[in-house]
Amino acid sequence: MTAKASISYADRVSPEEWETRVKLAACYRLIAHFGWDDLIFTHISAKVPGTEHFLINPYGKMFHEITASSLVKVDLNGEEVLPSPDDINPAGYTIHSAIHEIRPDVYCVLHTHTPAGIAVSAQKQGLLPISQQSLFVLANLAYHAYEGVALDHEEKARLQHDLGSANFLILPNHGLLTAAPTIEDAFLSMYTLQRACEIQVLAQAGGSELTYVPQAVLDGAKKMVEGVLKTKSASGSGIAWAPLIRLLNERYPGYDL
Numbered sequence: 001m002t003a004k005a006s007i008s009y010a011d012r013v014s015p016e017e018w019e020t021r022v023k024l025a026a027c028y029r030l031i032a033h034f035g036w037d038d039l040i041f042t043h044i045s046a047k048v049p050g051t052e053h054f055l056i057n058p059y060g061k062m063f064h065e066i067t068a069s070s071l072v073k074v075d076l077n078g079e080e081v082l083p084s085p086d087d088i089n090p091a092g093y094t095i096h097s098a099i100h101e102i103r104p105d106v107y108c109v110l111h112t113h114t115p116a117g118i119a120v121s122a123q124k125q126g127l128l129p130i131s132q133q134s135l136f137v138l139a140n141l142a143y144h145a146y147e148g149v150a151l152d153h154e155e156k157a158r159l160q161h162d163l164g165s166a167n168f169l170i171l172p173n174h175g176l177l178t179a180a181p182t183i184e185d186a187f188l189s190m191y192t193l194q195r196a197c198e199i200q201v202l203a204q205a206g207g208s209e210l211t212y213v214p215q216a217v218l219d220g221a222k223k224m225v226e227g228v229l230k231t232k233s234a235s236g237s238g239i240a241w242a243p244l245i246r247l248l249n250e251r252y253p254g255y256d257l
Contacts, residue, residue: 016049021068025255032063038113043092058086098156108186116197117176133196139225142166146173188237
């Protein structure tokens with residue numbers, strides 16, 4: 001692990017891959033900052049531009065330790081493309097390779113096991129339309145039933161089918177997942193989904209009858225979000241990303257090594 005930290009890939013990969021590595025390492029650090037990590041047991045991947053390869057975390061490092069150079073590059077078969085002393089999480093490979101295989105529009109896949117996310121995933125009704133945050137998710141949400149730890153590669157086909165063209169996925173009894181065309185979009189999508197789950201759990205804990213968003217508003221929000229996705233309009237993730245990077249540079253420097 002110490003030897004790995006001394007290696008820099010900045011001059012050994014393309015500028016496009018290095019930029020992706022830096023952004024992905026930043027995303028890992030942000031997940032740690034917001035407390036959405038689960039020790040070493042969740043994962044974020046990003047495709048290397050112009051290839052079928054993707055980057056993922058070295059299994060055994062905490063998210064606040066991830067650097068651009070420590071990320072492991074693998075192909076869709078899970079084979080290392082660049083030598084690394086670190087393994088990758090086999091369940092992470094199953095989930096991420098399944099999505100990267102069939103979704104050329106997806107550049108980044110982000111998966112978490114947060115308490116609020118798992119709590120909502122365990123509810124039969126799933127995510128409820130009770131917050132503004134939930135509206136952005138419900139317009140593009142899918143579910144994939146729990147099959148145990150994702151080590152069986154035969155599950156990939158079922159996960160692919162269930163995800164379809166959605167960008168948000170709730171995995172009952174398991175957690176949350178976002179898939180997006182950029183790392184920034186994947187992070188902001190997870191922020192929105194996580195907030196929607198936190199709000200739902202808090203609202204239910206209050207014990208009062210819940211107020212649902214009116215169906216007309218829900219339908220309007222769905223059309224609005226679908227329009228944004230179709231036209232690829234700016235989602236706000238780029239605006240939010242810049243101050244998040246400033247936060248990292250001030251409090252948690254070193255991710256870009």
